[in-house]
Amino acid sequence: MTANTLSSGFTPPPHLQVTWTDPVTGREGYVVIDRLVRGVSSGGLRMREGCTLDEVRGLAAGMSRKEALHYDPANRYIPLGGAKGGIDCSPHDPRAREVLGRYLDAVRSLLKHHWTTGEDLGLRQDTLDDVLAELGVDSSIEAIYPLLDDAAEARARLADAFAVDVDGVLLADLVGGLGVAESALTALDHLGIGRTAARAVVQGFGSMGGATARYLAQAGVRVVGLADAWGVVLNPEGLDVERLLRTRDGLGGIDRSQLRPGDTEADGDAWLDITCEILVPAAVSYCIGAAEQGRVTARIIAEAANMPTLPEAEAALHARGTLVLPDFVANSATNAWWWWTLFGDIGTDADLAQRKVRDAMSRLTADILTGAEEHGVTPREAALGVVDRNMGDIEARFGRPGEPAADHANGGGHGDPR
Template identity: 60%
Template sequence: MTTPLLSLTWTDHVTGRQGFLVVDRLVRGVSSGGLRMRPGCTLDEVAGLARGMSMKEALHYDPEARYVPLGGAKGGIDCDPRDPEAYGLLVRYLQAMRPYIESFWTTGEDLGLSQDVVDRAAVEAGLVSSVQAVYPLLDDEAGARRRLADAFAVEVDGIGLDELVGGCGVAESVLTALDRAGVPYWRTRVAVQGLGTMGGATARFLTRAGLTVVAVADIKGTIANPAGLDIEALLAARDAYGTVDRAVLRPGDREAPGEDWLAAEAEVLVPAAVSYAIDATNQERITARWIAEAANMPVRPEAEDLLAARGVTVLPDVVVNSATNAWWWWTLFGDIGADDVEAFAHIRRSMRALTDRTLARAEADGTTPRAAAHAIAADRLPVIAERFGLHR
């Protein structure tokens, strides 16, 4: 495990709460990685996420594309985003991190923070943009910024394109795994933890592909229906934090404790909420065949070992949830336009190819998909460094 280029802890002078920044590596002097806000966030957690971002960037490297692969980084703030002090804390964090964001850290929404909140706080902190460090790498900065702004203005069925691209990528990873196993979509049941941006979009795309979502979990508990949930109704009844208004539940829907999504009779589990959701103890409840990591680091390593030993395949976060980050850069660098049809088509092609390559490598090497993804990234990082230079 390599030592990151930069690792720092910041303490807010107003609340005493802490924030963190880890830059794992730079490519052409720039790194990429979102900013999360959650109670209990730690420096070690942020460091793990930053390493994952380096791999996500490497996995999407295409020498023929305009998209320049970046290094990996991550930010984190130890605070409940619902706390009345959270927004002011976010602004002060961004003010403290301003030299890094201006110079070499591009960031955006992650767990607990939406992009519009990050953008608003960035302006208050005196920043031009949360991704301004990448601007010097663009051939046409004005055109690229306009293209990205136009993409963020696109809505599909009432939901912003930026809120859908990640879930589209997760869904394609799941569908690729099913295709390789010869499992028909209509016979596949899904349980989702978290109905926020990533979980909600994943549930929508999987449902529209013909799968049946039988359970979803939010902060209030689990909603289940073995015949299938009305995902569109649940999505329409969410608040800003992904919590569903129970008034929309149908007679066949039942409420259960929060962790019951783990034990749902389903072929696919999608943890799309918090890190470390599946540990060595609660993994025993899982009967699913696949776990698709829509969240970052939801399965602890010791749990993954136990799951693998009994035939449960974990589709790793560095592959599964990488489409959001890639979509930003595909759009900004001009590989795709500000169009939902073009975006979804590009995501589907790229995520299917990446997932298929990862699963094929795992089979060939006799390893887990995570080990295979790490091996693919390890093969590509030196190639990227040789082409673009590596500043560490």
């Protein structure tokens, strides 16, 4: 990284934003396409009470960064633009599924041509797939098909990968957390902290938080606290992550009947107060603000959730030496794995997939932390510099929307990624 790769800090306005109002319940939903690459964008769909347009806009911009971060001109996968969807409705609302159906029906033209999406906070992929099938929509990633050499083969490969089981948990539910864990472990190495001497606390025990806890524990880190929607379970000697992972419910709820002697419970807010080296917010946005950051003891915050740390809090944490690994870095592996698999950069072998995730995340995190140290900036600023450089390379190759470029003018296919 050189000085001229640091980010300018400028965030352009989104390409498109849509607000939808449910005619039955009055609930609102949103789609924001931050940018398009070859006419397509990527980003998940979340359902939560209180979801706002500003939230979705920020998440969409984060997806543009997450996509660009993994650009490698040698890969068949070329990063897409960033997008995000959100519905202001609790997933526990008895009308949630019908609200989801009306929302998806309303935005189906975007799904068909410009927005590829998948599960996010409060929404599982199988639910999304079922509702889309009921609407006669082929897939949540239909917009990507024109960019594939063989869409049928690619879809079969991705379906096979989604069926791969790794020690009782689907590979698709593990790769994101593996990426978060690998990023955190690389940061531990950067700080010279031994893995077996480190303690971790994870807020959220769904796909991302559960997998992060699993891989941290496998690396020798003691997971001393786990938080779900009903509170915190903790043990200073380390929780039995595997036992709790196999018995959690579909939305990441911990089965308290599976706690061992020595495990205790605390209120939901207590996760911030537990002494640890690694803190993983893996559930909700905006949960570490100016007031909360003073309670954090961790040396590393690995943002498995999207936008969990507010800027003022991050500045204060950085000033006292806490490394904040930004969301668009730490939680980027799920997105990358989807596209690596779909485009054929990797197959369905779990060991090879996990190795690629580990290699990509450790290299990326190490480069960003080294660059941040060299230039006296935060890890986020260093990562934004990498994003800016990669976005420039992508635009030079494929052009901005409506502008020609060498590959773009020749159809933008994948026959020769060079």
